[in-house]
Amino acid sequence: xxxxxxxxxxxxxxxxxxxxxxxxxxxxxxxxxxxxxxxxxxxxxxxxxxxxxxxxxxxxxxxxxxxxxxxxxxxxxxxxxxxxxxxxxxxxxxxxxxxxxxxxxxxxxxxxxxxxxxxxxxxxxxxxxxxxxxxxxxxxxxxxxxxxxxxxxxxxxxxxxxxxxxxxxxxxxxxxxxxxxxxxxxxxxxxxxxxxxxxxxxxxxxxxxxxxxxxxxxxxxxxxxxxxxxxxxxxxx
Numbered sequence: 001x002x003x004x005x006x007x008x009x010x011x012x013x014x015x016x017x018x019x020x021x022x023x024x025x026x027x028x029x030x031x032x033x034x035x036x037x038x039x040x041x042x043x044x045x046x047x048x049x050x051x052x053x054x055x056x057x058x059x060x061x062x063x064x065x066x067x068x069x070x071x072x073x074x075x076x077x078x079x080x081x082x083x084x085x086x087x088x089x090x091x092x093x094x095x096x097x098x099x100x101x102x103x104x105x106x107x108x109x110x111x112x113x114x115x116x117x118x119x120x121x122x123x124x125x126x127x128x129x130x131x132x133x134x135x136x137x138x139x140x141x142x143x144x145x146x147x148x149x150x151x152x153x154x155x156x157x158x159x160x161x162x163x164x165x166x167x168x169x170x171x172x173x174x175x176x177x178x179x180x181x182x183x184x185x186x187x188x189x190x191x192x193x194x195x196x197x198x199x200x201x202x203x204x205x206x207x208x209x210x211x212x213x214x215x216x217x218x219x220x221x222x223x224x225x226x227x228x229x230x231x232x233x234x235x236x237x
Contacts, residue, residue: 005215008117011173016110018101021092023117023173026155032091035084036120039111043071044125046081048132072107088114119178119214154181161187175214182212 003014013020024032041049047066050059066074075081082099089098092114102110115122126132155169158177161184169177 003113005116008175009179011176014113014117016113017106018098018110019093019095021110021113021117022094023175024088024091025170026172026174026177027170028091029151029174032088035087036115036118038081038084039088040115040120040122041081042122042125043069043074044127045123046071046074046078048125048129051129070104071111072104075107092117116215118174121215154178157181157184178214179212182214186210186212 003016008023011023013022043066047063050063050066053059054063069077075085085102086099089102089110090096095101114120126135154177155166158164158169158180159166162180172180
């Protein structure tokens with residue numbers, strides 16, 4: 001399989017051992033965003049979500065069973081996840097029998113490929129429920145200091161800056177949309193930093209053409225020492 005992320009921006013199909021896989025385009029993204037979210041869920045996240053709903057203990061048996069299964073088995077066994085995988089794989093491969101070509105050996109490879117091609121990330125879940133709750137609190141606090149960024153914000157920003165209209169965006173791939181949006185951000189930072197550089201020697205001019213890593217993961221994990229000194233102290237004793 002010839003798969004180099006360097007060429008994702010071109011939007012060309014990728015040859016794989018089970019056929020050519022195509023990028024999802026912006027016009028099809030609304031139909032598959034929920035499916036991609038399901039595909040992005042790890043075994044740990046699925047179990048964590050069910051555990052959150054298990055206030056009365058009725059899901060104990062299901063959770064115990066999920067613990068003993070692989071993500072591949074879970075994705076085949078739970079109907080909503082199986083349907084999501086079929087929807088996205090069918091769309092990207094154009095093959096109604098594509099699920100028969102996915103097995104335990106190649107499942108992780110194609111799952112990762114799908115996520116990368118659509119700029120989707122797997123949420124990292126800490127196996128310690130209390131630490132995971134602390135991580136989620138950290139995310140909520142950070143989100144309060146940042147403006148909420150929606151899909152419509154990204155599309156309208158690209159249209160406003162690039163001169164393309166919304167019909168043009170429909171035929172872009174999701175990867176191209178996100179890459180262009182982030183490049184525009186670097187352009188604007190460059191313009192701002194060069195302006196400040198004219199009045200301050202301390203201003204740092206950021207390179208507008210520097211590499212953009214769409215797969216960089218943001219860390220919300222506390223260092224163990226810091227965790228023990230805050231909310232984690234009561235659990236560490």
